[in-house]
Amino acid sequence: MEAIRATFFQECEELLADLETGLLAMEEGQGDSETVNAVFRAVHSVKGGAGAFGLDGLVRFAHVFETTLDGVRNGELEVEASLVALMLRCADRLSDHVSAAKVGESLDPDGDQDLIKQLEAFCVAEEAGEAGELDLPIAFAVVPLSIGDAPEAFTPLVASTEAGPAEWRIEFKPHATLYANANDASVLLRELARLGELRVELNADALPGLDTLDVFGAYLSWTLWLTTEKAEADIRDVFEFVDGDCDLTIRGPGANDTVDIAVTSTPDIGDGDRDLIPASAGPLEGEMSLQDLLAMARGASSDTAEAEAAAESVIATEPRVLKEPSPQVSESANAPSAKSAGKATDVAQPTIRVDLDRVDRLIDLVGELVINQAMLAQQVHEAGLARSGNIALGLDDLEQLTREIQDSVMAIRAQPVKSVFQRMPRLVREVASMTGKSVRLVTEGEGTEVDKTVIERLSEPLTHMIRNAVDHGLESPEARVAAGKPAEGVIRLAALHRSGRIVIEVSDDGKGIDRARVRSIAIERGLIEPDAVLTEEEVDNLIFAPGFSTASAVSDISGRGVGMDVVKRSIQALGGRISITSIPGKGSTFTLSLPLTLAVLDGMVVSVGDHTLVVPITVIVETLQPKPVDVRSLGPHATVLAVRGSHVPLIDVGSAMGFRPDPASGSGVTILVESELGGLAALRVDSIQGQRQVVIKSLEQNYDQVPGIAAATILGDGRVALIVDVDGVIALRRQTATRPTLLDKAS
Amino acid sequence: MTKVVLTVDDSRTMRDMLRLALAEASFEVVQAVDGVHGLEVLSQTEPDVIITDINMPNMDGFGFIEAVRRDERRRGTPILVLTTESDAAKKQRARAAGATGWIVKPFDPAKLVDAVRRVAA
Structure with a gap:
């Protein structure tokens, strides 16, 4: 049951996402009837599941919501903007209910009242319709609506005080519709026999000759005497499904208890030639066949010929029983059926759910496999075997396979970012309504896939960034109109793959960063010296500094003591980076760049001094050996490299990392790399050892975050190599002069 | 003589619950996610x-x-509909379409099994 509960909440999340997607489509006027149906089903299914788990508050709210949606579905309610907006808020509330239920709590029902009232206001017409339903024929009030639940409703009618069994007389005449719906007189008799002692008398008078017999017709009727301690409601329960499909008269033991008006002759209780059917008899335990019943019916009938005709007619009336019952059932219990059942499940859900732990274990193992394969390759190489030899060729194949296994395993953990993006529309709505702004959220690249862990940990920083964008980025509608922009602000959330990483952009078309203000605040907080010379980019990046907050009054929305510095830290913890570009008056764009996976990367292994480093292949544009004339000094510490007519910063990795005090002169290889923002830089290293796939071992988890270093890995020869964080190294360059020994901590 | 029950429901939760309840009563359960x-x-x-x-x-x-009812061979297969109390009209509609009986959601496993037994030949 716990497992089903987990499934329920998982399904709820999907349903709520569908609900929101559907409502948003309706909001934009794209809601066709299938969308409305899907929205209805989502709420309906949440309600259905919630009912099963006894989540009453959730069910009550969902029910009102569902009723409204039903009205929309039937075309009784007009889809207007205000209704869709209301339903979006209800979807949010429903989602709150689910979240609360998930942790075993329930929301204060008073919180629902406002929404419920508004929904009901829309549903006035609907309500009238429901009230009308209550006026339907009395049968609806009498027929038990749920199996076995009904007795309370009927107790007053029953002489319940009377102790001991009573005999009931039941007249039962099925209509053809009873058989058409696959109900079966024999089954009903069997069920009656469960309640007590049953005597059966068949009336086959209406049975025509074979030549005029309609095989789908109904000709037989029965008079039954049931001696039972059960109440009338229990007897009626047996006929619950066939109510309206038969003539049914139930007459109680005392005339005063009679509920039905139709009175037939009084039962001849003492009649000895009728067989009594004991309720406890073996064949009755759920397996009494039609043949048995017919035999009883035959016994009950005084005229044998008539009974035989009756038996034939029953068989004719129900073609199904013409089949031999036992072979049919045993056949279906056999393997082919089970197989087809399994197949059916496959068609339905081409997915399996696996414990994340198992996948992670597999990924770890594959990582070890990669290392092992690299070591083996190195040893073969060192043994001096011919490159064209069979062993070397076999190793190549092994490498290929290892790589494919790795990709496949990684793909298991990959998920579209949609799951995170989906939560954002709601957030935007909430923040927009709190700040009185009008905002439209545009999302792009929802299908972009990334490692599950990355997705999970992306939610919080993204939430904060979106909140900031609405709260601080966008102007109030009045200010926007005054600035000649549309009153509605646009927040764009996009995901894309770029050079082996996933890039997520959050942009707004607001006022952009007020650099003068950022600067004055930074000075005020002592983050920079008053006379510091900073580029625009550097000023913008001040907002990521710990303790910086531009909101002059701490607002409800962004000011929760969490600044952009926290966002930056959580992104860094994922091996990612965050940067900002801003154009005054036009808006700002935050760019997050994250590794696709946290487990492996293709790297170029290089030597710097005594150290072996790995540069991620994805950032490398080309490698070159520059002529001394192409290297030019720029100021006391910086050098630039002329590459095909343009100049790029030249960074000596050895000195930037603090491996040596001064840049190595002369020799070496230069690797041209592309930074996250698209700019180029040249990294100088001593030599290149080769290219290989490496397994990433986190430094943060095992040691601490080190600027300029993304992670560590184990090479084929068993040595540890550090993986260079190229953008980190570029950032380090500016600080190299003041902090020459950055790796002190690490070395 | 294991009886086979086919359940058709788009909700995973509901399918799981049906499977659990029916399997415990030793029915063989076959499942489908929608009508098609x-x-x-x-x-x-x-x-x-x-x-x-x-x-x-x-x-x-x-x-x-x-x-299902259009299929000659399935004319006599009992069909139970999962429904909610509020759907009296729907119940009628289901019967008009050829349903044999109904089960009220949320269902109690015992009642579900009882309903299945009641219609199973």
Whole structure:
């Protein structure tokens, strides 16, 4: 049951996402009837599941919501903007209910009242319709609506005080519709026999000759005497499904208890030639066949010929029983059926759910496999075997396979970012309504896939960034109109793959960063010296500094003591980076760049001094050996490299990392790399050892975050190599002069 | 003599609950996610009883029941509809389409099994 509960909440999340997607489509006027149906089903299914788990508050709210949606579905309610907006808020509330239920709590029902009232206001017409339903024929009030639940409703009618069994007389005449719906007189008799002692008398008078017999017709009727301690409601329960499909008269033991008006002759209780059917008899335990019943019916009938005709007619009336019952059932219990059942499940859900732990274990193992394969390759190489030899060729194949296994395993953990993006529309709505702004959220690249862990940990920083964008980025509608922009602000959330990483952009078309203000605040907080010379980019990046907050009054929305510095830290913890570009008056764009996976990367292994480093292949544009004339000094510490007519910063990795005090002169290889923002830089290293796939071992988890270093890995020869964080190294360059020994901590 | 029950429901939760309740009562359970899929499954299996939801994508419960009843061989297969109390009219509609009986959601496993036994031949 716990497992089903987990499934329920998982399904709820999907349903709520569908609900929101559907409502948003309706909001934009794209809601066709299938969308409305899907929205209805989502709420309906949440309600259905919630009912099963006894989540009453959730069910009550969902029910009102569902009723409204039903009205929309039937075309009784007009889809207007205000209704869709209301339903979006209800979807949010429903989602709150689910979240609360998930942790075993329930929301204060008073919180629902406002929404419920508004929904009901829309549903006035609907309500009238429901009230009308209550006026339907009395049968609806009498027929038990749920199996076995009904007795309370009927107790007053029953002489319940009377102790001991009573005999009931039941007249039962099925209509053809009873058989058409696959109900079966024999089954009903069997069920009656469960309640007590049953005597059966068949009336086959209406049975025509074979030549005029309609095989789908109904000709037989029965008079039954049931001696039972059960109440009338229990007897009626047996006929619950066939109510309206038969003539049914139930007459109680005392005339005063009679509920039905139709009175037939009084039962001849003492009649000895009728067989009594004991309720406890073996064949009755759920397996009494039609043949048995017919035999009883035959016994009950005084005229044998008539009974035989009756038996034939029953068989004719129900073609199904013409089949031999036992072979049919045993056949279906056999393997082919089970197989087809399994197949059916496959068609339905081409997915399996696996414990994340198992996948992670597999990924770890594959990582070890990669290392092992690299070591083996190195040893073969060192043994001096011919490159064209069979062993070397076999190793190549092994490498290929290892790589494919790795990709496949990684793909298991990959998920579209949609799951995170989906939560954002709601957030935007909430923040927009709190700040009185009008905002439209545009999302792009929802299908972009990334490692599950990355997705999970992306939610919080993204939430904060979106909140900031609405709260601080966008102007109030009045200010926007005054600035000649549309009153509605646009927040764009996009995901894309770029050079082996996933890039997520959050942009707004607001006022952009007020650099003068950022600067004055930074000075005020002592983050920079008053006379510091900073580029625009550097000023913008001040907002990521710990303790910086531009909101002059701490607002409800962004000011929760969490600044952009926290966002930056959580992104860094994922091996990612965050940067900002801003154009005054036009808006700002935050760019997050994250590794696709946290487990492996293709790297170029290089030597710097005594150290072996790995540069991620994805950032490398080309490698070159520059002529001394192409290297030019720029100021006391910086050098630039002329590459095909343009100049790029030249960074000596050895000195930037603090491996040596001064840049190595002369020799070496230069690797041209592309930074996250698209700019180029040249990294100088001593030599290149080769290219290989490496397994990433986190430094943060095992040691601490080190600027300029993304992670560590184990090479084929068993040595540890550090993986260079190229953008980190570029950032380090500016600080190299003041902090020459950055790796002190690490070395 | 294991009896086979086909359940048709688009909700995973509901399918799991049906499976659990029916399997505990030692029925063999075959499942489908909507009406169209249900008909596909029916072409490969011979259920003794069918249980179907009403609100489903692709083909809803009414459409499914009508399609099953159109099939000569399935004329006598009992079909139970999963419904909610509020749906008295829906119940009528399901019966008009050829449903044998109904199960009220949320269902109690014992009552579910009872209902299946009641209609199973």
